[in-house]
Amino acid sequence: MFVFTKTNQIMTITMSYGKVNALDLEFCHELKSNLEELAEDDSCRGVILTGSGQVFSAGVDLKRVIREEIPYLDQFLRALIDVFKAAFCFSKPLIAAINGHAVAGGCIIASACDYRLLAPQAKIGIPELRVGVPLPTVAIEIMRMVSAPPAFQKMVNIGSTFSGEESLANGLADELVERDEQQQVALDRASQLADIPSVVFGISKKQLRKPAIDRIAKGEAEFQSRVFELWRSDEIRNAIRTYVAKRL
16 A cells, blocks of 8 residues: 655655555555654654655545445545644655646645645646535645635636646645656655754744644534535435546
């Protein structure tokens, strides 16, 4: 599911799960656990998250969502929210080396990182509303924090995806780097951030992200039960089935 490589105290996590690193219950649990362990590992100064093959992550495994019963869905949604939070609140430098397409949940995980390298041909964005499913509050707030304001509502409502220079202009990437050069550039960027005293980096990151974290807590209290209710509904599950059928 994940391949680990450490270089100069920087851990690279390479997602290698199926063809497109689709997010399911087991994937979310495992990635969250890995991030929590690395946060407590004094021999790790920073983390690079990347994908194998041509895709960073294609987002939620929608085929499994409609194949499984409601109890799985409830567990999965909680795990999805938890892994988004684990990435967003990770105390050490977290670099996304976006080797290929990063859509939906894949885009959100990448956006939770501190610095994002994007392969020029890769597409990135959040097309959930085109699928017909609502975003959890944590996903909305991660995207609100990183996106250029004029693009944020368009990305959420229209489900626009971007590549190349448009990704930079709309806040979805910090740097365009060819896939075969990403690992070295990611190591350089991670090392630069890791050279900052860890206590200074940690408190600065908390200060930077606290407004979003506060909005997440408030939004979950107001909207999370409704989001879960909608995902469980026949209307939304049928919308997912229709979307999956069209893609096939």
